[in-house]
Amino acid sequence: MKFLVILICLIVNYLWLKDFDRFNDGWFFRFRCRVEDWASNRLDNMPLGWLAAFILIYGLPLASLALILFIAKGSVFGLATMMVHILVMLVAFDRTQPGQLAKDFLEKFRGGDMDACIDFLKQEFHATSPPNADDKDGIGKYFSKQLTYRSFEKMFVLFFWYLCAGALGILFSYISYQLRDSHREQQRQKQIDFISLIIRLLEWVPLRLLALTFSLAGNFVQCFDNVRASFWSFSIEVNNADLLYGYAGCAASGMVIDNAAKEALETEALDRESAEIRAISGLLERSQAIWLSVLALITIVGL
Numbered sequence: 001m002k003f004l005v006i007l008i009c010l011i012v013n014y015l016w017l018k019d020f021d022r023f024n025d026g027w028f029f030r031f032r033c034r035v036e037d038w039a040s041n042r043l044d045n046m047p048l049g050w051l052a053a054f055i056l057i058y059g060l061p062l063a064s065l066a067l068i069l070f071i072a073k074g075s076v077f078g079l080a081t082m083m084v085h086i087l088v089m090l091v092a093f094d095r096t097q098p099g100q101l102a103k104d105f106l107e108k109f110r111g112g113d114m115d116a117c118i119d120f121l122k123q124e125f126h127a128t129s130p131p132n133a134d135d136k137d138g139i140g141k142y143f144s145k146q147l148t149y150r151s152f153e154k155m156f157v158l159f160f161w162y163l164c165a166g167a168l169g170i171l172f173s174y175i176s177y178q179l180r181d182s183h184r185e186q187q188r189q190k191q192i193d194f195i196s197l198i199i200r201l202l203e204w205v206p207l208r209l210l211a212l213t214f215s216l217a218g219n220f221v222q223c224f225d226n227v228r229a230s231f232w233s234f235s236i237e238v239n240n241a242d243l244l245y246g247y248a249g250c251a252a253s254g255m256v257i258d259n260a261a262k263e264a265l266e267t268e269a270l271d272r273e274s275a276e277i278r279a280i281s282g283l284l285e286r287s288q289a290i291w292l293s294v295l296a297l298i299t300i301v302g303l
Contacts (some may be wrong), residue, residue: 009089029182045252053270088167092174094154101280148248149241160206211247217286218251226250252279
């Protein structure tokens with residue numbers, strides 16, 4: 001069933017009308033504010049009152065979903081359970097395919113309108129400190145890094161935890177990323193550190209698996225050497241977005257980027273960065289195909 005659920009969600013995601021967001025994430029911010037306000041009035045004097053609020057933020061949606069799955073279990077030959085799984089994954093899924101994001105950005109980037117590119121970064125990636133409009137290289141690399149990490153957290157992380165823990169795993173991941181993104185002015189540093197630790201734990205295994213997939217889908221030697229050098233590291237100082245972008249850059253080297261360089265030794269910044277974006281976008285699509293193939297094999301074998 002899991003393979004079918006993922007396949008249906010990918011089809012819906014591919015056909016998604018990005019200007020018609022059926023699942024607005026704003027509900028989570030309102031839910032979080034209400035829980036934290038309630039907890040601050042009753043538990044603020046407790047040493048770990050903020051942690052109790054987080055337990056409620058995680059616990060209430062997870063308990064509700066568990067109850068729904070229990071009620072739906074066995075109904076309509078399992079179709080009710082499958083529909084719940086599809087709905088949960090669509091809520092957590094990215095609204096726009098990585099290839100479409102790359103296409104929309106490249107239309108602006110090739111046109112040379114860097115201000116429009118920065119506005120795109122702010123709108124799609126909520127960029128708080130994008131590069132300067134004069135830094136074409138920086139803007140292209142910033143988009144490539146954000147595209148890689150966004151695809152990772154909104155697709156590959158979800159796939160992994162769905163296989164491990166079903167719909168509850170998806171919801172737990174979704175809540176964690178929403179806690180990171182739905183900032184409040186009074187958010188304490190220990191809350192930020194706690195969320196960062198949870199996300200780091202969620203991403204550790206999927207990131208390594210995706211890096212190995214990059215090796216298979218791209219330049220194996222360069223990417224695998226890079227992966228091997230940092231495979232077991234678990235430093236809180238390492239930024240996973242930078243780490244994953246480094247893996248993707250190694251995997252994409254020798255492909256579209258080098259081919260573009262052969263055609264023109266003095267390629268302009270726009271052409272170089274456009275080639276890198278296309279290479280990384282293709283790498284992500286091939287990696288997604290590899291993961292789906294492995295999942296289909298697991299489904300057939302019955303593991």
